[in-house]
Amino acid sequence: MSISLHGVGYTHPNGTLALKDIRLDIAADEQVAIIGSSGAGKTTLLKLLATSLLASRGELQLLQHDPAQLGRAKLRQLRSRIGLIHQSPPLPPRQRVVTAVLAGRLGQWSLARACLSLCYPTDIQGARAELARLDLADKLFARCDQLSGGQQQRVGIARVLYQQSDLMLADEPVSAMDPVLAEHTLSILGHVARERGIPLVASLHAVELALRHFPRVIGLRAGEILFDKPADSVSQQDLDALYVNTGLGELAQQHGATTAQRPRNPCL
Incomplete structure (x- = not known):
């Protein structure tokens, strides 16, 4: 297994219990969506997986x-193998998209090459290729503060794709995108994960996308x-139980997320 959690819990420094008794195994070629209401622990779980x-x-x-059990050096090496896509990517406003x-790959390069790349891009074609997957090749030399929220999210995704990690994690990766672009972007993430044979774990508020x-x-x-099952086995009763008192179970049903109505992604 690429990921294995047995009885994992996490308590915030202020004493708030965020996760309790998480038991989970994810294989090297699996793609898994985590859904739940705000405050359910989705982001905390991804942060644990990102170390x-x-x-x-x-x-x-x-x-x-x-x-x-890892020392600082070994932990840095492990982190360099994990790609985390943030909901709001930490992009310096004045930085160019290519940089x-x-x-x-800063965590994988020597200090000399990393410093050089920050001053002068050393693999422009590599960056362009990943941006092209996401229809952003024309923004290669734009400043990050000139981009929309959805474009910034796609730059963050391109960075993780360029990293060529052994594990991809995504925290609400398409929240700032329109529906068509969100569908397209998730299809790309799934395709890349299958192509590279790596696990993809994503938290999503949009039940129908998951x-x-x-x-x-x-x-x-x-x-x-609350449940862990194949997508085509998730019932309206499961969603109602997950989003009880939030109204989101009914909202998922209105968006066609029941097993009877749910369209399947032809790429799966």
Whole structure:
């Protein structure tokens, strides 16, 4: 397994319990969506998988390593193999898009090459190729503060694609995109993951996107896994239980997310 969690929990420094007794295994070629209401623990779970947080309890294995047992150097090496797509990518406003994309490999390059790339892009064609996947090749030399929110999200995705990680994580990667662009972008992420044979784990608020683009869906509620099943087995009852008292179960039904109505992604 590329990812294995056994009894994993996380408590924030202020004492808030964010995750409890998470038991989960994800194979090297799986694509998994995590859904749930705001505050359910989706982002915290992704941060644990990205090693930006360490579990408060339980056992976590990532790419055959336990992050809690690694020294600083080994932990940096592990992080260089994990690509995290942020909902709001940390892009310096005055930075050029090409430099932002090439930053995906800073953790893998020597210090000399990393510093050179920050001053003068060393692989313009590589950055252009990843941007082209996302229909952004024309923004190669634009400044990041000249982009829309959706364009910035796609630059963040291009950076992770350029990184060529062994694990892709995505935290609400298409939240700033229009519906058509969101569908297109998720299709690209799924295609790249399959092409490279790596796991893709994404948190999504849009239930219908999760059900269309991911073969496996995990419902997270109040820091616990409520269900973990194939997308075509997720029922309206599952969604109602997941979003009880939020009205989102009914909203998912209105958007055609029931198993009877749900269109399937032809790329799966």
